[in-house]
Amino acid sequence: MFEFFPPAFCFLSAALLLPFIPQGILRGLFSLTVPVLAGWSIWTATQGASAQTDFMGYTLTLMRVDGLSTFFGLAFSLAAFVCLIYAWHIRDTVQQVSTLLYAGSAVGAVFAGDLITLFVYWEGTAIASVFLIWARRTQGAYFTGLRYLVVQIGSGVILLAGIVLHVNTTGSIAFDSMTLESAASWTILLAFGIKAAFPFVHNWLEDSYPAATITGTVILSAFTTKLAIYALARGFAGTEELLLIGAAMAVVPSLYAVFENDLRRTLAYALNAQLGFMVVGIGIGTELAVNGAAAHAFASIFYKGLLFMGVGAVLYRTGTSKVTELGGLAKSMPWTMAFTLVGAASISALPLFSGFTTKSLILSAAGNAQMLWVWMALLFASACAVYHSGIKIIYFTFFGEDRGLTPKQAPFNMKLAMGITAVICIAVGVLPDQFYGLLPYDVGYHAYSVSHVVTQLQLVVFVVLAFLLLKNTPLFPAPRATVSLDTDWLYRKVIPYLLGHIARFVEHIWIRWKHDANLIVSNAINASYRTHGPQGPVARTWPTGSMVLWVAALLGITLLLTYI
Amino acid sequence: MTHQSPSQKGRSQSGSNRSLWITLGLAVLLGMSSFLYEPHGYFEVEHIKGFYALFGFVALCVLFIAAKVASPLLTRHEDYYAPKDTLSEEFPENQLGRENKDV
Amino acid sequence: MPLTHETAIALALIIPFAGMILIGLSDRNSIVRDIISVLTSLLLFSVTFWLLREVEAGAVPELILFDVMPGLSMAFKIEPLGMLFGVVASGLWIVTALYAIGYMRGNKEAHQTRFYMCFALAISASMGIAFASNMFTLFIFYEVLTLSTYPLVAHKQNADAKKGARTYLSILIGTSIGFQLLAIIWTWVATGTLDFVHGGILSGHLDDSFAPVLLALYAFGIGKAALMPFHRWLPAAMVAPTPVSALLHAVAVVKAGVFTMLKVGVYIFGIDYLSLTGASDWLMWLAAASILIASIVAMTKDNLKARLAYSTVSQLSYITLAMALASSLGVMGGAMHIPMHAMGKITLFMCAGAIYVATHKTNISQMRGLGRTMPFTYAAFLIGSLSIIGLPPFGGAWSKWYILLAAADTGQLIMIGVLMVSSLLNVAYLLPVVAQGFFLPNPDDLSEPAAKGSISTRIKEAPLLVVLPPCLTAIGCFLLFFYAQEIYNLLAPVAFGPETATAVLGGSPS
Structure with missing residues (x-):
């Protein structure tokens, strides 16, 4: 049936086996072999291969191996590997199983060649991932998980509606490039957009990622949004509407990232802004730009993962990830600081780090297309990223005001995972040509030129300079213990408030109506009891007795009706 | 929440000053280097x-x-x-x- | 002795009936009684399964008992839709029979013999409904089903049970006599026949402007389909012991309702006639409202069984909606929803019962943290919920797929929206149960660290016979996703017309 075993099945079958393997080293090693096997099978798969199966009258393409899917498949397998090392110390079967299911669904979705398969895995990522939030086992996480799940499954059902419309109009279930001319493609774009955290439907990301467990946040940050980026690149490359969406996405979350107090939520906003870069790349749609989106997705998985890992390690040892409670950890957690610095340097796009070689692809593509405003927006977002993901994370955690915290170093497995991720970040920055060779399209692009290196250094250094100068002035937005109001304010405060009032009003009317109606009905029932039949415990004769009477009466009405 | 000794505060203050000076130096160097090469960019503004x-x-x-x-x-x-x-x-x-x- | 079609149909009706008598005779010996109950269900299922194979091979088994008057007879004729209903009801009876033993013993319920007898009788009536060849036969068995389940609802014999049972009976009997019988007589007067004929019997015999009226009489007359506003009997029936709620009020009785609804749509009116006259437009809107309102009401219910009951009301309206869309794909989706929803909902009810047996808790707010002590029950509940929501890889995804396709096909974009919102509402009222069970601390369990002992010491599940059946049906939900093709092939003649049967059976439908 298949030319080869779909790598997603490696993950899914391993997830089913996992609970039967004894907790500890054996289970850890078992789960680590899964992404290795999957990655190997993706690496060795021949381009253009596919695995199809006939089901319910449709030909489902479980595997479509081409440049784009291979690249994302490899990225996800590698990410799963690193995340599993980071989560080595976790002894919670629920989290372990859901990690494998989640990663497997993401890999499966990337290789899905048709919309039905895509939908199946799309929902798979939604359900599997929510357990990483609930696994925190607190009331807040429970509610946050529910909100997350409704949005994620909402994205899935919108996708389903889009697919149904698409199938109805075109008769095809193939997942290929689409144009925004029908209700179907708009609906599908909306579904993708929710998972890609488009403006106004983005808030699930910032709401839920900081609520997950320490390892859960790292795992969550790798897959869902990047899957959406893949889906957009596959379906909507070159869609002009994405330019504006992406530019807005890159800029607005940056603002929130500045005054957000929780570092994991700061990183979630930063992640959202980075997604904006990729969406712009897809909107430009040239081979260079889509390459850039893919490359930046790859880089973002790892540098963002690295930052989440660093903050997670701090949270693991200190019990907090809030700016107002952290500071001065450079001495006690030097390795964590070093690795987090690599992540910060990467997102700041310093030369020799991954952001430098990937972000520039998108900026160059915008330049080639002479889109000045889009380019300016991205440049602005780049400058902001230097502050909120580079300076803010590093400065307030490891330097800044000393809070007297003297935590122990992060556990070895966390350091190892951070180390590997840091190596990946540097490798992408140092060996751009080899990395570009993996990208979906063949584009001759050279990241390192004097001009590019100098200008990028200028940007970063002057942002740092501005920060150091402004730090002690009233202009500086000093951290405060607050929560930021975002679009979730609407559905967490405004709508419940309005609904509460409406509900009370309706209830009032309902109770009165019910009272009147009950009176009428009970009178009628009492009357009928008096006239018909005995009232035995099993009142069998009552209905049959009255049946004859009713039939006669109704027959009369029927005859009347037919002769009108 | 935690009490800071004056010496600690002084040390972080001086460290912060040092990093400011280093950054300032780097910034000046980089600013100067703009004049040393011919920039190639996509937009007019990049040539400023x-x-x-x-x-x-x-x-x-x-x-x-x-x-x-x-x-x-x-x-x-x-x-x-x-x-x-x-x-x-x-x-x-x-x-x-x-x-x-x-x- | 080779089994003929006639004897097989007769057996399907007689086996549960004979089982009922044997159960009554073995009142003294509870073990024998329970064994008879399980054996009867197995025997019945083997007969219906044999019939299924025959129907799949293209046969149309028939049995005519006697003529009531010229043109009207007590007769049975198995078409794919009825076959599907028959297999679902009899197949799930096996797991419920096992479950009932564990549940009734676990709860030390009284009057168990009466309970099993009525149960068997209800199954017998369901078989009659499934295999009926005309509206008259169907109606008779429909009433038998109502009456035979009344003692089951009133089983506890306390004030609550009697009140619930009275609502149950008065609504079901009231609607069926008041509207359905009227509709049947009207149909008879107009057409001179009550036989189920593919494509309908009304076309050409009924003024088009009366079609919506007649449909209304049927739709409200089939009270078992729990279309709002005649849905109150279903939550009221939740006072019954859980096996009753599980099989009858998630499978046999309510599915008899929507099954009748589909029968009326396909075989009395005919899908083309409905679509031509637009007679079912209003029904579509009412079903949509029913879906949403029942879901919202379900969210407000803290009693788990009441929440599941309103969920059933909502899900039944999926099938009514599918029929009212008046499209072949809708019939496919609606009919497919019968087994898919049955498997999912019976799982949920059996889990609710398992929780009750183990802890005597009925309210969701009391069930925090129970998932850690009852992981199997809660895992089954999760799978059942996902299937009800319509997520892959569980059976419910396919029926929803076809209903959505039908809505797209008929251009009813709002109905697509309704189904989407309904999915989200399903998430909102089903998954909190699981999440609270697994991930919130148990308030009773003050010694939380002690509860973190090894898994074997922590687990306090209900008895095996109560836990195993929902686990089996949960696996069933998963398998149905992959066996949907078989159901599709079986139903293709109903949805797309008998002439497509051979084409579809041969290869893949396009």
Whole structure:
């Protein structure tokens, strides 16, 4: 049936086996072999291969191996590997199983060649991932998980509606490039957009990622949004509407990232802004730009993962990830600081780090297309990223005001995972040509030129300079213990408030109506009891007795009706 | 919350001053280097000498001002969404490996 | 002795009936009684399964008992839709029979013999409904089903049970006599026949402007389909012991309702006639409202069984909606929803019962943290919920797929929206149960660290016979996703017309 075993099945079958393997080293090693096997099978798969199966009258393409899917498949397998090392110390079967299911669904979705398969895995990522939030086992996480799940499954059902419309109009279930001319493609774009955290439907990301467990946040940050980026690149490359969406996405979350107090939520906003870069790349749609989106997705998985890992390690040892409670950890957690610095340097796009070689692809593509405003927006977002993901994370955690915290170093497995991720970040920055060779399209692009290196250094250094100068002035937005109001304010405060009032009003009317109606009905029932039949415990004769009477009466009405 | 000895505070102050001076030096060097090569860019603006430096500096100022203006409107106390939010609760202790350094 | 079609149909009706008598005779010996109950269900299922194979091979088994008057007879004729209903009801009876033993013993319920007898009788009536060849036969068995389940609802014999049972009976009997019988007589007067004929019997015999009226009489007359506003009997029936709620009020009785609804749509009116006259437009809107309102009401219910009951009301309206869309794909989706929803909902009810047996808790707010002590029950509940929501890889995804396709096909974009919102509402009222069970601390369990002992010491599940059946049906939900093709092939003649049967059976439908 298949030319080869779909790598997603490696993950899914391993997830089913996992609970039967004894907790500890054996289970850890078992789960680590899964992404290795999957990655190997993706690496060795021949381009253009596919695995199809006939089901319910449709030909489902479980595997479509081409440049784009291979690249994302490899990225996800590698990410799963690193995340599993980071989560080595976790002894919670629920989290372990859901990690494998989640990663497997993401890999499966990337290789899905048709919309039905895509939908199946799309929902798979939604359900599997929510357990990483609930696994925190607190009331807040429970509610946050529910909100997350409704949005994620909402994205899935919108996708389903889009697919149904698409199938109805075109008769095809193939997942290929689409144009925004029908209700179907708009609906599908909306579904993708929710998972890609488009403006106004983005808030699930910032709401839920900081609520997950320490390892859960790292795992969550790798897959869902990047899957959406893949889906957009596959379906909507070159869609002009994405330019504006992406530019807005890159800029607005940056603002929130500045005054957000929780570092994991700061990183979630930063992640959202980075997604904006990729969406712009897809909107430009040239081979260079889509390459850039893919490359930046790859880089973002790892540098963002690295930052989440660093903050997670701090949270693991200190019990907090809030700016107002952290500071001065450079001495006690030097390795964590070093690795987090690599992540910060990467997102700041310093030369020799991954952001430098990937972000520039998108900026160059915008330049080639002479889109000045889009380019300016991205440049602005780049400058902001230097502050909120580079300076803010590093400065307030490891330097800044000393809070007297003297935590122990992060556990070895966390350091190892951070180390590997840091190596990946540097490798992408140092060996751009080899990395570009993996990208979906063949584009001759050279990241390192004097001009590019100098200008990028200028940007970063002057942002740092501005920060150091402004730090002690009233202009500086000093951290405060607050929560930021975002679009979730609407559905967490405004709508419940309005609904509460409406509900009370309706209830009032309902109770009165019910009272009147009950009176009428009970009178009628009492009357009928008096006239018909005995009232035995099993009142069998009552209905049959009255049946004859009713039939006669109704027959009369029927005859009347037919002769009108 | 924690008491800081004056010497500690002084040390961090001097460290911060040192990093400011280093950054300033780097910035000047990089600013100067704009004049040493012929920039190639996609837009007119990129040919302005020191465009990126200026852009970075201004961008952060704009960002800070925007944040300063927006934050009173867009932030509330931590307990605003409690209890349906994780921000208002402690991270569960049994999931932490909270250990202090052996002193 | 080779089994003929006639004897097989007769057996399907007689086996549960004979089982009922044997159960009554073995009142003294509870073990024998329970064994008879399980054996009867197995025997019945083997007969219906044999019939299924025959129907799949293209046969149309028939049995005519006697003529009531010229043109009207007590007769049975198995078409694919009825076959599907028959297999679902009899197949799930096996797991419920096992479950009932564990549940009734676990709860030390009284009057168990009466309970099993009525149960068997209800199954017998369901078989009659499934295999009826005309509206008259169907109606007779429909009433038998109502009456035979009344003692089951009133089983506890306390004030609550009697009140619930009275609502149950008065609504079901009231609507069926008041509207359905009227509709049947009207149909008879107009057409001179009550036989189920593919494509309908009304076309050409009924003024088009009366079609919506007649449909209304049927739709409200089939009270078992729990279309709002005649849905109150279903939550009221939740006072019954859980096996009754599980099989009868998630499978046999309510599915008899929507099955009748589909029968009326396909075989009395005919899909083309409905679509031509637009007679079912209003029904579509009412079903949509029913879906949403019942879901919202379900969210407000803290009693788990009441929440599941309103969920059933909502899900039944999926099938009514599918029929009212008046499209072949809708019939496919609606009919497919019968087994898919049955498997999912019976799982949920059996889990609710398992929780009750183990802890005597009925309210969701009391069930925090129970998932850690009852992981199998809660895992089954999760799978059942996902299937009800319509998520892959569980059976419910396919029926929803076809209903959505039908809505797209008929251009009813709002109905697509309704189904989407309904999915989200399903998430909102089903998954909190699981999440609270697994991830919130148990308030009773003050010694939380002690509860973190090894898994074997922590687990306090209900008895095996109560836990195993929902686990089996949960696996069933998963398998149905992959066996949907078989159901599709079986139903293709109903949805797309008999002439497509051979084409579809041969290869893949396009």
